[in-house]
Amino acid sequence: MNPQVTTLGRSQTAVTSTNKVxxxxxMLLAMTLAFSALTAGLSMAMNLPHPGLIITLVGYFGLLFLTTKFRDSGLGIAFVFALTGFMGYTLGPILNAYLALPNGGQVVMMAMGGTAAIFLGLSAYVMTTRRDFSFMGGFLMVGILVAFLAGLGAIFFEVPALSLAVSAMFVLLMSGLILYETSNIIHGGETNYVMATVTLFVAIFNLFTSLLHLLGFASND
Incomplete structure (x- = not known):
């Protein structure tokens, strides 16, 4: 057997597999974003209260665990929609609170536009340059953990300055996560599209809420 032909065949198979992922x-990310927007809209229309920190964390990590556990089956997709729908529901009351402010509508639209611009810009950069950002994995893991704990501290001890600093950290970290995960997908580091979707969705969600917080503060809201 010709080694070159074998290598070429394997390379083509890898490219096909990556393109499929x-x-x-x-496709799944677009659908989950639309579903999350729908649940957020319903939550806003029904004026539902925010479930609170404990229920939010339990719901998020519980559904994330189930999504991860069943990522290789049809149940994994069902749990992806459950997770993103739940996150949309928790976003509804937050958006209602901002929209009730004098400049709330402008702040929300600016946060949405900024999130879209950052995500599309960073994704396009990785797709066109095909640069490998796998080296950022360890830094992002530690950074997200530190920012998450700092965020909990800001909530429990009611420190507005720390809360703003955490939001700024999350904007940078989620931008890095988009670079890292997109690079992972196109270079074959992530072969499960369910987990790739969840990672990108969480990055977009946190990027949006962090920008919303920062822009709201900048607008004196």
Whole structure:
């Protein structure tokens, strides 16, 4: 057997597999973003209260665990929609609170526009340059853990300055996570489109809420 032919065949198979992951990831991401927007809209229309920190954390990590556990089956997709729908529900009361402020509508639209611009810009950069950002994995893991704990501290001890600093950290960390995960997908580091979708969705969600917080503060809201 010709080694070159074998190597070429394997290379083509890898490229086909990667393209399939990319296609499935962005299709599922688009659907989950739309579903999350729907649940957020319903939550806003029904004026539902925010579930609170404890229920939010239990719901998020519980559904994330189930999504991860069943990522290789149809149940994994069902739990992806459950997770993103739940996150949309928790976002509804937050958006209602901002929209009730004098400049709330402008702040929300600016946060949405900024999130879209950052995500599309960073994704396009990785897709066109095909640069490998896998080296950021360890830094992002530690940074997100530190920011998460700092965020809990800001909530429990009611420190507005720390809360703003955490939001700024999350904007940078989520931007880095988009670079890292997109690079992971196109270079074959992530072969499960369910987990790739969850990672990108969480990055977009946290990027949006962090920008919302920062822009709200900048607008004196």
């Amino acid at each position: 990319v296609k499935n990831t962005y």
